[in-house]
Amino acid sequence: MRRAKEEQLGGATQFYSTPSWAVHRLLDVHPLPPGPFIELGCGVGGIVRAVNSWEAWRDGALVRPYASVTWTGFELDRRIAQAGSNRMADECVDIDVVVGDALTVTATDIQARACLQNPPNDLAEEFVLKGLELAEEVLVFQPQQFYASSGRESFFASHPPDWIYVLPDRPRFAGASGAMQCYAWHCFSRRPTGMTRTRRLGLTDKALRASEFARQMRENAEDFGSSEARAEAPEAAE
Numbered sequence: 001m002r003r004a005k006e007e008q009l010g011g012a013t014q015f016y017s018t019p020s021w022a023v024h025r026l027l028d029v030h031p032l033p034p035g036p037f038i039e040l041g042c043g044v045g046g047i048v049r050a051v052n053s054w055e056a057w058r059d060g061a062l063v064r065p066y067a068s069v070t071w072t073g074f075e076l077d078r079r080i081a082q083a084g085s086n087r088m089a090d091e092c093v094d095i096d097v098v099v100g101d102a103l104t105v106t107a108t109d110i111q112a113r114a115c116l117q118n119p120p121n122d123l124a125e126e127f128v129l130k131g132l133e134l135a136e137e138v139l140v141f142q143p144q145q146f147y148a149s150s151g152r153e154s155f156f157a158s159h160p161p162d163w164i165y166v167l168p169d170r171p172r173f174a175g176a177s178g179a180m181q182c183y184a185w186h187c188f189s190r191r192p193t194g195m196t197r198t199r200r201l202g203l204t205d206k207a208l209r210a211s212e213f214a215r216q217m218r219e220n221a222e223d224f225g226s227s228e229a230r231a232e233a234p235e236a237a238e
């Protein structure tokens with residue numbers, strides 16, 4: 001994001017929640033395996049809560065296919081982790097939130113079927129590699145510059161995503177300012193097909209996007225206080 005990192009909630013840890021609609025458009029086209037799932041840098045559960053709330057028609061009934069998945073979330077900032085635990089408990093998400101550095105988690109600590117994440121932009125490669133240690137499938141929400149980067153030539157040669165799902169509506173993140181960027185879901189597998197396919201995701205109604213932004217702004221104010229208070233340094237894990 002263009003806003004100085006230290007001005008954001010979470011400061012250098014780069015906290016801003018993924019809008020639920022950005023996750024829902026992915027799930028509209030990309031089925032996930034059965035759980036357990038993990039999220040590295042889970043924030044207040046933007047992705048987890050969206051997966052939990054996603055609805056689909058099955059045999060003539062509207063159901064929430066991932067509502068009973070078991071999750072483990074890792075979050076560096078203790079204050080954000082606490083707010084996220086409370087929010088996810090309110091929505092009956094079955095999650096264990098661990099406070100600490102997700103990049104130090106090892107494969108003997110946990111193994112999952114899928115890892116979803118929206119990591120700090122400058123740590124995205126490390127988060128993908130850590131995700132692949134811990135889960136069979138890793139779905140990463142990042143600006144399109146993540147892929148369109150000459151500096152990542154060898155990384156993407158060694159780790160070609162199976163899918164890149166481009167979101168046609170640019171997300172606006174509560175708690176971060178600056179120009180809105182194009183985002184995509186980058187889907188990696190431990191057994192990559194070797195052929196990266198691209199698909200354009202569906203559009204999301206403008207009013208729905210606006211109401212999601214307002215909801216996240218309201219929650220941030222409730223959980224962390226005024227925007228001035230939010231600019232304070234994060235309370236990192238010991």
Ligand SMILES: C[S@@+](CC[C@H](N)C(=O)[O-])C[C@H]1O[C@@H](n2cnc3c(N)ncnc32)[C@H](O)[C@@H]1O
Nearest residue numbers: 013016017018041042043046075076101102118
């Ligand atoms: C861009 S936010 C995304 C939050 C959430 N995943 C979502 O999509 O709504 C990145 C999150 O990762 C956390 N984070 C940054 N570095 C981390 C690390 N090394 N280990 C665990 N969490 C980290 C930040 O505090 C922040 O909450």
